[in-house]
Amino acid sequence: MDVKPCCHYCEDKTYVRKHGTARSGLMRYRCITCNRTFQVRYIYQGNEVDIRRLIKKLLAEGKSHSNIANQLGINLAVVYRYINGL
Template sequence: MDIKLCCHYCEKQGSVRKHGKSRAGIPRYRCSACGRTFQTRYIYPGNEVDIYPLIQARLNEGLSHSDIANQLGINVEIISRYIFMTDKNIK
């Protein structure tokens, strides 16, 4: 049984191929449809795909940026980048 990976960006299945390994030895993948590369898991939690909904939930709770960073184990710059990107998409 062969499991087909889905692209993290364009969500197409069947166009994902192996694309080497990261420095930490984690397999990398490349989507031939959109040309982007990704990993299925990361060592640093700030690179995970599902980190942004977690940031948004904690911002909605009224937590400070440093409290969110400490809870999620990420850098405060990730939170600033998220806020910048959401403000950019709204305007």
């Protein structure tokens, strides 16, 4: 299952598409619904609860920590931070 980030602006994830990579190396996404682009880094700053929920869900599915980090486009250290906070 492909986990997509939800839009930083409208929180919709149905029409979020990959939109290349920012100069900083972060994944960029485009939300078709509100026609805005955002970087994955903003996701866990703006939607902490959603990321925590996704990590919990992926853990329940038996995904490895690095797998979760890859799927969510976040740093492994961030995954650990959330796991410790659960």
